[in-house]
Amino acid sequence: MTSVQEALAEAARQAGLTEEVVAERIKQLVFAVARALDEKLGPFGELGLDVGIDNEGQVWLIEVNSKYSRHVFPKEIRTISILRNLEYACWLTGLDEPAEDGESSVVSLDSADCQPSDMEV
Numbered sequence: 133m134t135s136v137q138e139a140l141a142e143a144a145r146q147a148g149l150t151e152e153v154v155a156e157r158i159k160q161l162v163f164a165v166a167r168a169l170d171e172k173l174g175p176f177g178e179l180g181l182d183v184g185i186d187n188e189g190q191v192w193l194i195e196v197n198s199k200y201s202r203h204v205f206p207k208e209i210r211t212i213s214i215l216r217n218l219e220y221a222c223w224l225t226g227l228d229e230p231a232e233d234g235e236s237s238v239v240s241l242d243s244a245d246c247q248p249s250d251m252e253v
Contacts, residue, residue, distance in 0.1 A: 140185075147189030157191045158183055165193060177220045178213065 134142075144154045162181050169176060180197040205213070 143185035143189065146187050147185070149189045154185060154189055154191070157189065158185075161191045161193060165196060169196070175220075175224060177217050177224075 140151050140154055140158075144151045147154065161183065165181060166176075166179060169179070176198055178198075180199075180201075182194040182197075184192045184194050186192065
């Protein structure tokens, strides 16, 4: 099975672009889709977006899933995903703001309602 990084590198090579350019295109697409869905349908908290990259490096949206399968990710990524959902829920309720440094702040929130201290994934 090809890793995401390998697929990105190959798509960039075929398009004559850098991986950074293709990754930025993906980022722009997925954030635009997430914002549009959020505005039209309300907050989802977590989405799974399937994208494709053509030979010119154009990024295409294939489908969006509101409940994607976490089992394909390593345990550390699954844990981060679950913590991010909890963090987002706390933010939506006004209990805390999301972390800006890339680290999940859920486990250290002051509110007892948002402390999954013994969470097992």
